[in-house]
Amino acid sequence: MLDFLKAPVAEWQDFWHLAGSAFKNVFRSPHYWDDVAIQMDVIGIGSLPIVILTGFFSGFVITMQMSRALNTYGAIGQVGPIVMITLVRELGPVLTALLVAGRNASGIASEIGSMKVSEQIDAMRALGTDPVQKLVTPRLIATCFMLPQLTVVADFVGMIGGWSIAYFSLRLTSPQYWTPAYQILETNDVVQGLLKPFIFAIVISLVGCFYGIKTSGGTQGVGRATTKAVVVSSVWIFVLTALVTRIFVNL
Amino acid sequence: MTVPESSLASPNGSDAPVLEFRSVTLSFDRPVLEGVSFVMYAGETRIVLGAAGSGKSVMLKAAMGLLPVDSGQVLLFGQDITKMSEHELFPLRSRVGVLFQEGGLFDSLTVGDNVAYPLENRQTGERLEPEAIEGKVVEALRFVELDQTLEKFPSELSGGMRRRVGIARAVVTEPPLVLYDSPTAGLDPITANTIMALIAKERDSQNTANVIVTHRYQDGRLMADFRYNPEKGRLEHLSKEQPEATRTVFMVMKDGHIVFEGSMADLESSTDPYVDKFVHR
Ligand SMILES: Nc1ncnc2c1ncn2[C@@H]1O[C@H](COP(=O)(O)OP(=O)(O)OP(=O)(O)O)[C@@H](O)[C@H]1O
Ligand SMILES: [Mg+2]
16 A cells, blocks of 8 residues: 555665765775865865856845845845845855755766666675775765855855945945944854755765666666756755754754 | 585586575566576586576676575575675675676776776785786786777777776686676677687686676587687687586576576577577587
């Protein structure tokens, strides 16, 4: 009767099994630091341009939108804090994670998926390497290390985007924009703003690896795995940001 | 921790079994192997024939513990691997060479690094010095006549060359058992024969046991009828009086079952219509 639940439950179990081994391997030799470095470059440096671009325009756009509402209350001076809070708490982490999910969850899934269908994963296991240790753990470490930093960059560039509107269009001085913006920030915001990308990084890397390793059915299968990795990790980013926000709002 | 060589007698000698399946069952969405049993002894060549999807590749993967079996036992060098963890399996796997159907060459590594991979990553035995590894890699690539391609990437090679690199990688550790999954599939007859000659040469110079999955009956016949003569440096046709000299066993699979197991003579005289389709007299 509950047969239709079997597949998702099995998938869920498999995922946690993979996550478990990936985390265990973080503390277990051998470590493939070369692979970690390569992945940091791919994920971190590779995503930098698009993160900067998107970050800038998100700050730019929120400031424009907010300024209209704030103007009606005569509170245009509050634009800095509002943009800061929105970026640090929510938009910075979520937008950056979505971009990295689109870029790297797909990249990871298709790379590992191609290795799977060309039997490179089997070859690894046959030749004495644990594919989780060699492929999954380096991607997990690299993403967890890079995504919070990318988020900080996005937040900062977003603030600059906001500043450009505040300065040129709203005619605020720089201190009028920056000073209240910095004063509003509390530990709570910063912790939340860094915890979220850390959690998202785990989701993005593990979901990408999971669908990659589960790939079957030739090149078509690689395509399916890639799509699934992006969709599933994006959905989880939204679910988890809601969850974390809910927890932090009550603190 | 291997079984002493004399404890299990083979039909025609005193060699220990290198690989044994005991009513192995394995399924994905549907059963793929059903009650597969056979024993393979050291020095034996086993030719596996069978239609596409009959479970040949799955059987090879089960033999190395790359796929878990649902029931039954797989014994590799006398040890039951069905309950072993991945880490316990690594030392045993390092004594098996394997050529995968899809090649399985790492496309991010050069040919040289691919062939060095099993030497650098095997989790047993002595760690080799880089120079020693280099020497073995060059030797293995020279064996397959590809020592000029050390720095190339697999994607820069032709299909037949990639297959040869795969063979070099499979045998570089000099394993006592080598599994070849469709070594000649998709190749022209000349290249296919070159590859089979290499496999025979490897078998007879290192005395390895081989499992060869193939769709070409003549591959099996070559393994059964020819022997590499190291003095003359070429393959020699064996006379009719000593047809078992290479100890070649044929096995035909159909829908996850072994429907035939026996010598070439038995195979050629089989009246089973399915088995008959694989024999070109
Ligand atoms: N990872 C897998 N997931 C699901 N089914 C699989 C998987 N691997 C193999 N199968 C199924 O198992 C059956 C046997 O496959 P196998 O690859 O062993 O065939 P084969 O005898 O090697 O065929 P070929 O001669 O074409 O290589 C096929 O029906 C295949 O669909
Ligand atoms: Mg096959």
